[in-house]
Amino acid sequence: MSYLTHSVVLINVCRRIHVVSLDWFRALRDVIVGSLRDSWLPFPVDKSICTKWREGLSFDSDSGTILYTSCLYQLAPVIERAVAELERFGVTKGGALARLTAIGARFLGRALLRPSDEDVDRANRIIRNIYGMLRALGVRFGVLDNEPYSGALLYELGFVNEFADYARSVYKVLRDNNVSEIITIDPHTQYTLEKLYPRYVPEFNIKVRSYLDYLDSNKVKVRLSEFTIHDSCLYARYLNKYDLIRGLLRGKADIKEDPVITGRDTSHCCGGPIESTYPEIAGRVASNRVRELVRLSRNIVTQCPICYVNLRRGIKLSVVEANLFDIAEVIEVGGS
Amino acid sequence: MYCGFCEFACPTFNALRSRSYGPRGRVNLIKTLIEDGFGQGRDVKIDAGVINSIMTCLHCAACDTQCPAGIKIADAIHSFKAIILQAMLK
Numbered sequence: 001m002s003y004l005t006h007s008v009v010l011i012n013v014c015r016r017i018h019v020v021s022l023d024w025f026r027a028l029r030d031v032i033v034g035s036l037r038d039s040w041l042p043f044p045v046d047k048s049i050c051t052k053w054r055e056g057l058s059f060d061s062d063s064g065t066i067l068y069t070s071c072l073y074q075l076a077p078v079i080e081r082a083v084a085e086l087e088r089f090g091v092t093k094g095g096a097l098a099r100l101t102a103i104g105a106r107f108l109g110r111a112l113l114r115p116s117d118e119d120v121d122r123a124n125r126i127i128r129n130i131y132g133m134l135r136a137l138g139v140r141f142g143v144l145d146n147e148p149y150s151g152a153l154l155y156e157l158g159f160v161n162e163f164a165d166y167a168r169s170v171y172k173v174l175r176d177n178n179v180s181e182i183i184t185i186d187p188h189t190q191y192t193l194e195k196l197y198p199r200y201v202p203e204f205n206i207k208v209r210s211y212l213d214y215l216d217s218n219k220v221k222v223r224l225s226e227f228t229i230h231d232s233c234l235y236a237r238y239l240n241k242y243d244l245i246r247g248l249l250r251g252k253a254d255i256k257e258d259p260v261i262t263g264r265d266t267s268h269c270c271g272g273p274i275e276s277t278y279p280e281i282a283g284r285v286a287s288n289r290v291r292e293l294v295r296l297s298r299n300i301v302t303q304c305p306i307c308y309v310n311l312r313r314g315i316k317l318s319v320v321e322a323n324l325f326d327i328a329e330v331i332e333v334g335g336s
Numbered sequence: 337m338y339c340g341f342c343e344f345a346c347p348t349f350n351a352l353r354s355r356s357y358g359p360r361g362r363v364n365l366i367k368t369l370i371e372d373g374f375g376q377g378r379d380v381k382i383d384a385g386v387i388n389s390i391m392t393c394l395h396c397a398a399c400d401t402q403c404p405a406g407i408k409i410a411d412a413i414h415s416f417k418a419i420i421l422q423a424m425l426k
Contacts, residue, residue, distance in 0.1 A: 022387065022421075022424050022425060025391075025421060025425065026425050029421075029425070156395065157417075157421075158391070158414065158417030158418045158420070158421045159418070159421060160418040160422075161418075161422065233394070233395075233396040233397060233398070237396070237397040237398070237400070237401065238397065264401075265345070265398065265401035265402070266345055266398060266401070267398070268345075268347045268350070268396075268398065269347045269394045269396035269398070271347065271394065272394075273394045273395055273396070274391075274392055274394060277391060277392075278388070278391070278392050281348060281351060281352065281357075281392055284351040284352070285347045285348060285350075285351045285394070288347065288350060288351055289347070
């Protein structure tokens with residue numbers, strides 16, 4: 001028996017795992033590519049959710065630096081809601097239902113994929129707090145009127161050619177708007193722009209920094225007295241932000257750490273990268289992660305909107321008590 | 337490729353307790369598929385279970401940090417995801 005055959009037998013006897021048809025990947029690709037083409041967003045949603053946080057704020061329109069949300073904090077609860085719908089209808093198992101639901105998501109998306117007002121308000125508060133911290137530190141930046149999504153999801157799903165095509169079109173938008181520096185606010189966007197764009201768009205020459213890089217640890221205050229940290233895999237293992245984040249927090253709160261559970265090399269993922277394709281397995285991964293973290297503290301601080309929604313689902317699935325926060329909800333810069 | 341140090345760090349291996357859903361299992365499946373000519377123009381049939389094994393990798397890179405041979409496991413699996421999608425969703 002070859003290794004491949006042996007492994008297939010092993011997989012097939014593991015009956016609890018739902019088999020996902022590639023039909024679902026095809027349907028998901030078509031929804032994302034179509035939506036990006038129509039609206040620069042990966043799902044058909046009301047585009048105003050991406051810019052609502054800007055209301056009443058001022059920007060430096062003459063600056064070559066932009067604060068770039070990629071709409072990810074705003075979209076994360078939409079993805080969470082979509083996953084719940086997908087699981088309810090069993091569409092990830094593929095077949096005709098997957099295709100029908102994808103078509104439904106496309107045309108009925110505004111009704112199907114709408115975040116709650118509470119989630120929209122929370123995303124806006126986080127982004128406005130980041131805005132306030134950067135302003136308090138004297139950083140000057142503008143925003144794009146019609147901000148495109150980075151395309152991270154296409155790459156993460158494995159649609160590399162589609163990602164490369166889309167990245168080139170985003171770069172054209174950035175270049176046409178004379179952008180010379182980008183401030184990102186989440187790890188997926190930072191990774192995509194810092195590591196992937198230069199690989200797939202050879203002429204990409206824009207400086208990309210996370211808002212965390214701008215923060216002065218001497219000026220950062222922590223509002224939460226005790227918590228543990230769930231690291232983003234991208235920040236910790238791909239973008240070298242593990243020590244930077246601890247430098248902002250340590251000594252200002254009782255941070256519950258463990259060499260394995262919150263270690264740079266060994267901390268577990270939230271399950272987010274497969275939430276739209278294997279929601280059941282993503283849920284199990286999230287539940288495991290939550291159970292690990294609550295051994296350290298009931299207060300969990302995340303750094304990524306995708307981690308936040310997945311761990312929120314993990315809390316529900318594992319029926320444990322825990323309070324989730326984004327790092328931008330627990331830190332402030334004096335006066336921000 | 338055979339030591340399995342990577343498995344304890346893998347969230348899907350821990351969640352499902354199946355070697356096919358850990359880095360070692362995935363890398364060996366990929367190795368076999370490549371040897372069989374998948375993605376190189378040969379007609380190689382692959383079971384949905386094999387697809388699921390590879391497509392459920394989180395690309396979290398916890399396995400990379402454990403590999404004594406320094407194999408970039410997460411990137412290798414992600415690259416093969418792209419090959420699967422390109423070959424099978426024409």
